[in-house]
Amino acid sequence: MTYKDTAAKQAAGKEYYLKHKEKILERNKKRYQEKREIILTQQKEYNEKNKEYLTAYRTEWNQKNPDKAKIISERAKKKRRQNPEKYAHDLAKSAQWRRKQKIDLMNAYGGECTCCGEQNIDFLTIDHVHGGGCAHKKSLGSYGAGGHFYAWLKIQGYPQTGEFQCLCYNCNCGRNHDPEGICPHQRAKQEPNGEEQQ
Ligand SMILES: [Zn+2]
Numbered sequence: 001m002t003y004k005d006t007a008a009k010q011a012a013g014k015e016y017y018l019k020h021k022e023k024i025l026e027r028n029k030k031r032y033q034e035k036r037e038i039i040l041t042q043q044k045e046y047n048e049k050n051k052e053y054l055t056a057y058r059t060e061w062n063q064k065n066p067d068k069a070k071i072i073s074e075r076a077k078k079k080r081r082q083n084p085e086k087y088a089h090d091l092a093k094s095a096q097w098r099r100k101q102k103i104d105l106m107n108a109y110g111g112e113c114t115c116c117g118e119q120n121i122d123f124l125t126i127d128h129v130h131g132g133g134c135a136h137k138k139s140l141g142s143y144g145a146g147g148h149f150y151a152w153l154k155i156q157g158y159p160q161t162g163e164f165q166c167l168c169y170n171c172n173c174g175r176n177h178d179p180e181g182i183c184p185h186q187r188a189k190q191e192p193n194g195e196e197q198q
């Protein structure tokens, strides 16, 4: 089929659709209602199976179409305001998703602070061993934030290249404040009187 044929066919299809729009919409609605459960299950299965691809596709699309993405997000915001119960439900669901991402991630990186051994997941974070964490996350666009960064690491197969490590917030902060990026815990070990000397 040549391009011209395809275009003609599309035009004819569109004309037919416009002519019988109401009938078609009515028929689709009826079909949807009859098979709602099946369709929703299939859709859910498809989304689940292609989650990573779909997220990547959406991220790329949003970056390429910032104006349209803004309109869509405004529309979604309005919808959320109109249905606060559903919004609360969605929020709970995304919190659940973030939690799952974090559990998987921390397990993949040893499940405890590499420095002090802290195991409480609420105290744990992921550390860029060689620094540059902020710039790296920024370069990932919407993958750089929170649970999405965790998901990004999952897509990369949780690299065990020594680039990332599990640290607690305390040790992470301690490392950030140190000119050489060494946690005060480790400094204290290196210099036995380090803590008292100030
Ligand atoms: Zn620690």
Ligand SMILES: [Zn+2]
Residues within 6 Å of the ligand: 115, 116, 170, 171, 174, 183, 184, 185, 186
């Ligand atoms: Zn430490």
